[in-house]
Amino acid sequence: MYGDALKILAVANIDITRGGGVLRAIRSIKWYVKNQVKVNLLIPLSDIFYAHSELKDLKALGVSIAGVFKISSITSHAPIFKKTLSDIENILFRRVDFLKLSYKYSPDAIVSLHESTDFVVTAYILSKLFHSKSVSFLQLPPFYGLKRRAENIVRSWFLWNYYMKSLSSSSNIKSKLSVDLIKASNLINREIKYNFYKRLDMLIAVSPSIPLEMNVKWNNMVILDPGLTLDREDRSLINKIVKESHIKNRIVLYSARISPEKGVD
């Protein structure tokens, strides 16, 4: 059926409740399959439990589930199992790789649909195992090369902690120390990521703001401008709702995944 079609092993999150990055990833996968790309999918274990309908939709379209990784992803739902799951993660993950190798699976590219290090490292390692091209989408900057932006994100985390824990004045001293530690760790983190991400065969940035925030000009990076927009389904839903001409209520909306970097200042 697929002949010489493009074969992709996609590393992606499909739990739609996680936000726009997942929505974009799912839409890309659906487009690939509809356009005769053979897609195998590697997903975090938690998606098996929390993304039933997305999984069903993708399978119905012809996406094959190659396996799971990031076993510890379910620890956000069940923190008590964190240590045990982390211990067995590598064993199970490697089993998935070698199972596929034994079937002489040969994808053209291993594509991480997200910029998170766990996804990208997985894609990169598998690309070496399968002698395939390594690709990662950058749906956010993996690090910040602009000092002020990096500091603002750290500051947002500390404001979050401050509000949530209602820190006393004595523990503010501790938080100042922690800010310095986080800044130092960010610097190290940035150096590691800087040297790792440029090794991939291709990085696809979904906005021109990404290389700007990373402060890089890399030959392996291509920029989609724009990298997303509303699809037909969204447009038709929006047209329907706008035609119903809803009267504005006395509502102010905050609509985003609730986390420090999304702003709870």
Next chain:
Amino acid sequence: MSKKHPGLRLFITGKLESGLERALMEFARKLNIHDKILLAGYIPREELFTLKAKALVHLYPSHEDTFPYSVLESLALGTPVVAYDIPALRINFLEKGAEGISLVEEFDVKGLAEEAFKLIGQKAMPPEFPSWEEIMEKELSLLKRLAGKD
């Protein structure tokens, strides 16, 4: 905003990690605004779009973003957006001619509220973007070229 217009209610949508709902409401109680806040959690898209269409204004104080669907949807539904001035919002919306969007300095919460009041009742519209199909064609051709299958 609540001090100026006590009748306003804040709807918060988006996935809530376990324990977060209680913590947020506790914090709102401390500020004595708990009766003005509704934590809706994750809601399906049709319901979310209807809520966005009914809202006076969408607050989007994100520090980290690339190209938020959330902002794009609100503008397309005619609801203005006030957000922090980060490159993603400036490059993809303001500089591309979106209407009904205002950006303020990060952490300027007062400015956020003031701009929100100014935007209420204003026309909102996203910039003209190519279709999703065009973007996907380009994306797929990049992958095919890399794999030598174009």
